[in-house]
Amino acid sequence: MEVSPVQLLIFQPTPFCNLNCTYCYLPDRKDRRVMDVEIVRTAVEKLKEEQLLEPGFGIIWHAGEPTVVRREQYAEYFAAIRDVLGDFQLVNHFQTNGTLIDDRWCEFIKEHDIAVGVSIDGPDFIHDRSRKSWSGRGTLDKTLHGIENLKKHGIEFHTISVIGEASLGHAKEVYDFLVSLGPVLLGFNVEEEEGVNQTSTLADRSERVEQFFQELYDLARENGFDPPVREFENACGSIAAGHNNEANQQIHPYRIVTISVDGAFTTFSPELLGMSAKPYGGLEIGNVKTDSFRGALETPKYQQMYGDILAGVKHCQATCEYFDVCGGGAPANKLFEKGSFAVAETRFCEQSLKIPTRIVLKDLETVLAGSGKPIKGFDPKDKGRWISPWQ
Structure with a gap:
C-alpha cells in the first residue's frame, strides 16, 4: 500500500491532566503514567526505517497536559529523537492549559524552540464554566499567569478556544479578550460529542453557532485579521485550492500518527486513540514495541477501518456540496456522532467547517461583485495552508 509520509506525529507523554474540563473527550485524565523514553526512540526509529518520515513534520505532545511531565523527561525524549534523526528538520509543539507555565518552563521552551498553543476559552464567565480544576474551581487566573510568563520571556503562542453554549451571543467579548492577550493566531474548536464526552451543549444550536462565527468574522475583518x-x-485556503481532498490529513493513512503512553498507535483522527467501537474493538492498530507501522496496515482491523472511512468519503463526495473544501470529513466525529465511519455529514462538520466556509464565500462573492471592501490577506491565487486543529 502506498503511504504518504507523516505530517503530524502526536505523542501522549502522559494521560494525566491537572484540569477536569467538562467537555474533554479523554477517558483517563487521572492516570499518572509517563511515557518511557524507549517508546519515543522506538517509534521514531521504526518510522525512519520504514521511510515514513520527511523533513518538516511536526511532533505534538498532547492528549493529557504536557507540562505535568518533568522537563528532564522531555530532554531525554528530545535527545532520543536527535540520536535517531540527527539534524532532521522538525518542530515540537506543546498544546497546554498554561496553568503550570513558570519561568523554568519558559527557559526550557526557548532552549528547545518549542511552539506553544494555550487552551483558553475567553473571559472568566465562559472559561471558568468549563475549564475547572479537579476541586471544581475556575482556572482562568492560573492560565493568564502562564500567558504572562510566556510574554515576559518573548515566547510567541497561539490560542485554541472551545465554543460551547456559554460562548454563544458573546463573540465580541471572546474576541476582544483573546486579542488583548497578544497571540499570533486564534483557533476555535466547537464542543464535540467525542470519546467520553457523549453530549454537546451545541447539539441543536447550529443557527446560533453561525451567528457567533459571523460576528467573529466581522470583528476579525475589521481588525485586518490581526491576529489571523x-x-x-x-476556509480561504480551501476555497483558493479548490479540490482539497489532499489537505484532509484525517483520511490518509499515516499523515497523522498518534502514539499512547504505552506505545499503542493509530492513524486518521487522533481522538480514536484509547477508544473502542463496534465492530473494530479497540481503535489502536498496533504497538511500537511489537509491530511495524507498515505491517499494521495489513491487519484485518485496519483494513476494515480504512474501508469504512473510504466509504464515508465517497458518501461525502456524492452528497455534499462542500466536498471540495473538506475532502471527506473527520472519521472520529462520524464514528462518535453517527456510530460509523461510513457516513457523510456530521454536526461537527456543519459547525466547524461549513459555517466558516459559507461566511467567507459570502464575503468573497460581495468583494468580487465590486460591492465590498477587499479581504485583507486573501489572494485567490494563493493556495493557502491548512492549519491543524491540534496545533
Whole structure:
C-alpha cells in the first residue's frame, strides 16, 4: 500500500491532566503514567526505517497536559529523537492549559524552540464554566499567569478556544479578550460529542453557532485579521485550492500518527486513540514495541477501518456540496456522532467547517461583485495552508 509520509506525529507523554474540563473527550485524565523514553526512540526509529518520515513534520505532545511531565523527561525524549534523526528538520509543539507555565518552563521552551498553543476559552464567565480544576474551581487566573510568563520571556503562542453554549451571543467579548492577550493566531474548536464526552451543549444550536462565527468574522475583518483566525484562514485556503481532498490529513493513512503512553498507535483522527467501537474493538492498530507501522496496515482491523472511512468519503463526495473544501470529513466525529465511519455529514462538520466556509464565500462573492471592501490577506491565487486543529 502506498503511504504518504507523516505530517503530524502526536505523542501522549502522559494521560494525566491537572484540569477536569467538562467537555474533554479523554477517558483517563487521572492516570499518572509517563511515557518511557524507549517508546519515543522506538517509534521514531521504526518510522525512519520504514521511510515514513520527511523533513518538516511536526511532533505534538498532547492528549493529557504536557507540562505535568518533568522537563528532564522531555530532554531525554528530545535527545532520543536527535540520536535517531540527527539534524532532521522538525518542530515540537506543546498544546497546554498554561496553568503550570513558570519561568523554568519558559527557559526550557526557548532552549528547545518549542511552539506553544494555550487552551483558553475567553473571559472568566465562559472559561471558568468549563475549564475547572479537579476541586471544581475556575482556572482562568492560573492560565493568564502562564500567558504572562510566556510574554515576559518573548515566547510567541497561539490560542485554541472551545465554543460551547456559554460562548454563544458573546463573540465580541471572546474576541476582544483573546486579542488583548497578544497571540499570533486564534483557533476555535466547537464542543464535540467525542470519546467520553457523549453530549454537546451545541447539539441543536447550529443557527446560533453561525451567528457567533459571523460576528467573529466581522470583528476579525475589521481588525485586518490581526491576529489571523484559523477557521477563516483554512476556509480561504480551501476555497483558493479548490479540490482539497489532499489537505484532509484525517483520511490518509499515516499523515497523522498518534502514539499512547504505552506505545499503542493509530492513524486518521487522533481522538480514536484509547477508544473502542463496534465492530473494530479497540481503535489502536498496533504497538511500537511489537509491530511495524507498515505491517499494521495489513491487519484485518485496519483494513476494515480504512474501508469504512473510504466509504464515508465517497458518501461525502456524492452528497455534499462542500466536498471540495473538506475532502471527506473527520472519521472520529462520524464514528462518535453517527456510530460509523461510513457516513457523510456530521454536526461537527456543519459547525466547524461549513459555517466558516459559507461566511467567507459570502464575503468573497460581495468583494468580487465590486460591492465590498477587499479581504485583507486573501489572494485567490494563493493556495493557502491548512492549519491543524491540534496545533
